[in-house]
Amino acid sequence: MELTFVLLLFVTTVSGCGLPSYQPNTGRVVNGEEARPYSWPWQVSLESFFPTCGGTLIAPDWVLTAAHCIIFHTYRVVLAEHDMNKEEGPEQSIMVDKMFIHPKWNDNCVSCGYDIALLKLQKSAVTNDKVQPACLPQHGATLAHNYPCYVTGWGRLYSGGPRATTLQQALLPVVEHSVCSKNDWWGSSAKTTMVCAGGESKSACHGDSGGPLNCKGRDGRWYVEGVTSFVDGRGCNTPRRPTVFTHVASFIPWISETMARN
Template sequence: MKSLQRTLFISLIVIVLTPAYHGVEIIGGHEAKPHSKPYMASIQCNKKKKYEHYCGGALIRNRWVLTAAHCECKGPVQVVLGAHSLSQNEESQQKIRVKKQYPHPKFNKKTPDDDIMLLQLSSEAKTNKYVKLLNLPKDKDKDIKPGIQCTVAGWGQTKSKTPSDTLREVMLYVIDRQTCNSKQYYNHQPQITKDMICASDRKGREDTSMGDSGSPLICRNKYKGIVSYGPKDPNAKKPGIYTFITKKYLDWIEKVIGVKTYNMTTEDLY
């Protein structure tokens, strides 16, 4: 039995932590209002002489995007800001090459621990009504109560298993860590720590998946988490796992960027 559990766990890690198929993202949900989430970044990796959407992220400074560490790309990377449709050459879009990727030094692909990464852009993003910064948490270690409603947005797969060209969003609810670690849920495989958030819809019909990795989890208009880990298909007993942006990570971000990120000027989310 232990051998079977270990095999299933390793298989899940391979499926979820390695975003090999760029088109898998929001399952269910609905199309977002165009340009209603101006902080969203499409992270695109060039593997076949063409940039393709790979992960999501959030613009937190003019030269910095925050995403998940397992979204690290071995080839050239660019981010697209100000987009609603990725196939259309929208005038609102800004395409900027990534100068350097900074995955958290303690991240290990075998677990979702420390699944957070900074992308340094080669030039500054120009903020306007289509492109805005997303504030990092100012309340630092304040936890999120179970049952709170959150949203995640991303480009990609829908219920019909076909990629979406336009930005979609899904509504989720926070699940307490004790429940998420219980035998009926993840059974500590992986261990849901205080640096993670569990969230799903209440019927197991909608969720995030691989290609949505790195996208921001917004709870009560606050940036609280990063899409990290979850099953290939929505499952009420296998909720999505999100990196919780705690003081530990804020301190690391400050060290990399060189500014006190949680004292940034307020920007409207919408």
């Protein structure tokens, strides 16, 4: 019975995922730009007393985020959010019921990896043209060097700069592990359970943590291939220090097990 449940859960998640009703603007962007409203319908704002991180809806009642984002006891997620300063109508605010941080996460060592967490919502989100889950990649799948992906979030527009009020997106080509782990790049801080993307003028920044690295598959669906984890301490746009994401495909067994048991 449990096996059937897991398979049904996986099929349900995959069949209605990764196909936004409002197509994102995927023209090549040098630094970043405001996203087309509701074109990333799985993007979540994770909030406690204030907006703290991003997240990704991967099932109507499950959100994927970064472990380092979980520092308070109470959270809510806001879906169909675009302009943080306006109540635009379609937003859905749902309290988080349970939080599951990867058991190997060490909050004193972000570069050790395992920066991933799952949030079980108190109730299922209402999926519509503005709220839809992203697809999960296959276990162990990897991305080719320079594969075009997009980071999305409301983080700082640049190091030390203001946080964005509207959802931003930036094109971040993947930097393969053999390059990212070179000594004059991230070195041993880049693990095989991570994905590097961007660098130079393009990166995630503080406040984007936990949000998705969105990559379009050959099937035309969008997959959450990464969870925004860390940038260089010297600044978000440091050369040879691309943004580092948790590699979601490395954690599919843990994600599936956690969702099935809870």
